[in-house]
Every structure is written in C-alpha cells, then in structure tokens.
Amino acid sequence: MTFEVLILGCGAATPTSRHNPSSQLVNIHDKLFLVDCGEGTQMELRRNKVKFQKIQHIFISHLHGDHYLGLLGLISSMHLLGRKSTLHLYGPAELKELVELNLRVSQTYLDYPLVYHITDEKRQIKLFEDKSLEVHSFPLKHRIPCTGFLFMEKQKQHKIHKDIIVEYRLSPSQIIQLKKGENVETNRGILTVEQACILAEKPKSYAYCSDTMYWERLVDFISGIDLIYHESTFLNSEKERAKQTYHSTAEQAAKMAALLGAKKLILGHYSSRYTDLQPFIEQAKPFFENVILADEGMVVAL
Amino acid sequence: MTFEVLILGCGAATPTSRHNPSSQLVNIHDKLFLVDCGEGTQMELRRNKVKFQKIQHIFISHLHGDHYLGLLGLISSMHLLGRKSTLHLYGPAELKELVELNLRVSQTYLDYPLVYHITDEKRQIKLFEDKSLEVHSFPLKHRIPCTGFLFMEKQKQHKIHKDIIVEYRLSPSQIIQLKKGENVETNRGILTVEQACILAEKPKSYAYCSDTMYWERLVDFISGIDLIYHESTFLNSEKERAKQTYHSTAEQAAKMAALLGAKKLILGHYSSRYTDLQPFIEQAKPFFENVILADEGMVVAL
Numbered sequence: 257m258t259f260e261v262l263i264l265g266c267g268a269a270t271p272t273s274r275h276n277p278s279s280q281l282v283n284i285h286d287k288l289f290l291v292d293c294g295e296g297t298q299m300e301l302r303r304n305k306v307k308f309q310k311i312q313h314i315f316i317s318h319l320h321g322d323h324y325l326g327l328l329g330l331i332s333s334m335h336l337l338g339r340k341s342t343l344h345l346y347g348p349a350e351l352k353e354l355v356e357l358n359l360r361v362s363q364t365y366l367d368y369p370l371v372y373h374i375t376d377e378k379r380q381i382k383l384f385e386d387k388s389l390e391v392h393s394f395p396l397k398h399r400i401p402c403t404g405f406l407f408m409e410k411q412k413q414h415k416i417h418k419d420i421i422v423e424y425r426l427s428p429s430q431i432i433q434l435k436k437g438e439n440v441e442t443n444r445g446i447l448t449v450e451q452a453c454i455l456a457e458k459p460k461s462y463a464y465c466s467d468t469m470y471w472e473r474l475v476d477f478i479s480g481i482d483l484i485y486h487e488s489t490f491l492n493s494e495k496e497r498a499k500q501t502y503h504s505t506a507e508q509a510a511k512m513a514a515l516l517g518a519k520k521l522i523l524g525h526y527s528s529r530y531t532d533l534q535p536f537i538e539q540a541k542p543f544f545e546n547v548i549l550a551d552e553g554m555v556v557a558l
Numbered sequence: 559m560t561f562e563v564l565i566l567g568c569g570a571a572t573p574t575s576r577h578n579p580s581s582q583l584v585n586i587h588d589k590l591f592l593v594d595c596g597e598g599t600q601m602e603l604r605r606n607k608v609k610f611q612k613i614q615h616i617f618i619s620h621l622h623g624d625h626y627l628g629l630l631g632l633i634s635s636m637h638l639l640g641r642k643s644t645l646h647l648y649g650p651a652e653l654k655e656l657v658e659l660n661l662r663v664s665q666t667y668l669d670y671p672l673v674y675h676i677t678d679e680k681r682q683i684k685l686f687e688d689k690s691l692e693v694h695s696f697p698l699k700h701r702i703p704c705t706g707f708l709f710m711e712k713q714k715q716h717k718i719h720k721d722i723i724v725e726y727r728l729s730p731s732q733i734i735q736l737k738k739g740e741n742v743e744t745n746r747g748i749l750t751v752e753q754a755c756i757l758a759e760k761p762k763s764y765a766y767c768s769d770t771m772y773w774e775r776l777v778d779f780i781s782g783i784d785l786i787y788h789e790s791t792f793l794n795s796e797k798e799r800a801k802q803t804y805h806s807t808a809e810q811a812a813k814m815a816a817l818l819g820a821k822k823l824i825l826g827h828y829s830s831r832y833t834d835l836q837p838f839i840e841q842a843k844p845f846f847e848n849v850i851l852a853d854e855g856m857v858v859a860l
Contacts, residue, residue: 269634271601272604295598299578329623332571332572333573354660357656361652364623
C-alpha cells in the first residue's frame, strides 16, 4: 500500500530561487494530505503533476507566513477550477479568520464547503480517522503556537490459516482473538498467532516536526515512528541563534530522531544563508545514521 | 534615463507552471515601483536578480488573490532581511486590514514603517510625486473595486542657448518662460522656444490596466500615453464570458489602446485555458499594430 511523502518546499522563512517555503504532500493509500502550504505551493503541486482537487485535508502547523501563505491561493484555484467537495482545514484558531477575511475582501463565494478543525499546541489531538489510518496533531516548541502532525496506519488484522481453524476446532471468538494478534488456549495447548496466521504488515507511521527547537518532551507524543521530518534550520555554528529563534540545528534533529527511536530522518527547513547543504548531513550522521536531505520534488516512500 | 517595465507575472487567476499571477516592476530613473504582487512575486524578483529592498512603493490594483497574495510574504522577507526604510503601500482600504491581520497572527513586529495610501475606484488620485515623475491611480471597471496605475515623467525644462540670452538681452522672467516652453516677445519680435532652446525630451508615460472590462471612460484618465499594459484574459471565442467576469478580450484591449492613442500595447493576464498565445496577437493586430505579448522576465523599455 502506498505511504509516501513528496517534498514541495523545504526552505525556511525567506524563500530563495533554490528552495520554496514549507509544504509536503503525504500520500497514504492514495489519500492525499497536504502538510503546510507556503507561498508557491499550488505552482509546485502543478510542477509535480499532482491532481490537487483530490486533496481533502490540509494541515497547517502554525501561522508564520512561510507555512500558510500559499493556502489562500490554493483555496481560490480549487474554487475556480470547479471544486464541489468539502475541504478540511486543520490549524490554529486564527486560520479561519485569515481565510474568511481573504474570501470577504475578494468577494469570493466558494462553491464547496470549508470545514475548520482547530489544533492545540498544548496537547495531542486526533484530527482524522478512517478504517486504515489516523492523523494526530501534537505540540512543538516554537516562538508562536505550533503543532506537528503524526500519520499512522492502523494495525491490520492477521489472516488466519483455514486449515488451522479446522485442525484446532477454533471458536469464532478464538478466531477474532488470533486475528487481533492474541494467542489462544486450545485443547492441544497454547496456539500462537505466529503458528495460526499469515501476519499482517506492521503499521507504518510518519511524523512532521516543523518548526521547533530541540524539545525532549516529543517522546511523549511520537516515539517509535518509522519516518520523521525534523526541521534543521541551522548548523552548529548558529546554535545560539537556533535557541533564540526556537529552531533546531542538524545535530539536534539527529539527536531527536535517535531519542524517538525513529528509523529514518529527513532534514529540511534550511535557512537561506546556506547554499551548501552537505554539512547538515555531516553534523547529523554521528548521532543518527539513516538521515537524508529534503529537496523539492523528492519522494520518500515507507 | 531609465523607464522600463519588467514583467514578473502575466497569468490570470489560476497560476500555472507556465505563468505566474500578476506582478510587474516599473523602473523609472532607477526608482523601483512594484505593481501588483501575486503569489510567488518574491521568488520571481529573486530569479530576475532584483534588489527588492530598493522597492519603496507597492501598488495593488485590487484584492483578488492573484494580485496581492505575494505581498504578505514579501513584507515578511523584507523584514527578515533587515529592512529599516519605509515601505509605502497603495491599494483599496481593506489592504491594511489584510496586512495587519497577517502580521498579528504571525506575531511579526516589523523593524520598518509601513505607510498605507488608499486608492479610490471612483476617481483619479495622485499617489506619488517627486521632482521628475508622478504616479496616479485611476478607475477600472471590474467585478470588485479596482484601479489602474499611471506612471508619468514630468516635463523637464528646456535648456536655453547662452548666446541667445545675451543676443536678445533676455530678462530672468523671460528665461523662465522659455525654459518652461513658452515663446516670449522681445524687442526683436517673437522668440520661439525652438529658436532659443535645446528642447528637453518629451516626458514618457505608462499605464497599467488589469483587471478590467472594455470601458471607454478610460479616455478621461489616460489618453495619449506611450505604453499601456491592458489585460486580455480571453480570446473572441470567450467574449461573453469576458463580459460576465468583467474581463477583456485581446481585440478589446487593442481597440482600447487605439482609442487612448497609445503608442505601444502589452497584452497579458491570460486565462490558464490557453497554451498557444499567438491568437491573442492575431486578434489584436487588426485594431492596433504595435502590440506584444507579456511574458515572465520580459523587459519593455520606453
């Protein structure tokens, strides 16, 4: 099943001709989730040939312009191109005020419903759930209220071998237990899930963490994830500046990925002062081996 | 003296991978004026290596997103890159509300002053004047309040031949008259400006007209201009749609340029439905010969 992240923008606050401001498209089982929407996101979606009317859910981490200024144009383009289906927006409370003011001054009356869902920078919230996945927001530590987003597949049921059912004369409740991953007691002793089932794939998870300073409390919200995008605005030479501006260095991002037990780390949100990004990898690797640099157009599959 | 227009975006409401939304940089005597500021303008300024901190004046025609959504990011980048000097913003009254809300939610406290100047879609207003030029807003006819902008050099004084002063024993007041372009009466009869002076260059003018339907009342505001940018969102096949949406066709733009006695016409604000733009020229030429198609990165010098 598809589970991939397309990087649309991985630059920090001032966009350059090299990097767009923050945005990513998360595709899980062919559902498209947009995460942050910096200026130029709709153009970058086009460049990557994404059918953006298929996006039903847009998540905004916080209200610094480089994370939301592309949203207003995207909402307008969706309207002009004939959208009728509901668009769900997730973000801080003032996001609604921003969107509504832009619609009012441009006298735009959308042909599709917007539904707002408010995030909370103080606690984790389950924002979305369907039969195969969940999306949560969780606190980050930034200069203004900011949350990350966690995308988690649900554990699928294991498939039980039919001959085992006959052989062990399993009851319906025993079958349900095994499918859920619980061993059962039979006349012939303990029957383990491994003996009885073709095991379902382990559910995959992805956490988006931009913008934030190094903050160990993240372990309360997103430990044991497969993939993490953690901002690394600065290199070690700007460690003090990182602290002052509530951002992270590449080394801190790597330490955080290690602390969280993540399997893979994507670095991004690079300050425009850096043109050579190789030092980000060099400063991260000693603390977390499986690290890559985000780049526009890059797809990371889980 | 420099007088040129750099096209930063000439697409209509939905940006494409081919065309940005509206924006232009007008450079007059090395003063930089930004006219409209659609999404992505700051990136396009960088691509064209414009030192955007030199921009002191930004003019917004109206509050449809494709004409102002890049302003908020540009204001922020100017701040982050250390701007201290005043930025003047010209546009509809709600522009201030939009900018201030974005600054408030992002908790951005600018290190430089913003000064707002309100335009009026009902009448012409002189927005800016210095010793060598004037900028006016003037009404356009669009679905929401919208103005164009007129950039005019002032008539420079003629240079009087020194030997003529002696020969005709000209008084100081006669000299002033001649420099201003008025013939004077002397003991030896009428002395014409042409006889007495090296004539100053004729002042040049440029009018920006986007967005608007075909509207003959424009002659009251901007007749006799050198260069005009007139929107041509549609071709003749969409003439009805042009009327409904308060936009123009290429033919209408050409007829307007002719009616206004302009010397040269730039077409732009193309609907994203068109990929081949040659028909815009073909439909305009029969009504106005000196017509060109706007394109990103193009510079038109007067």
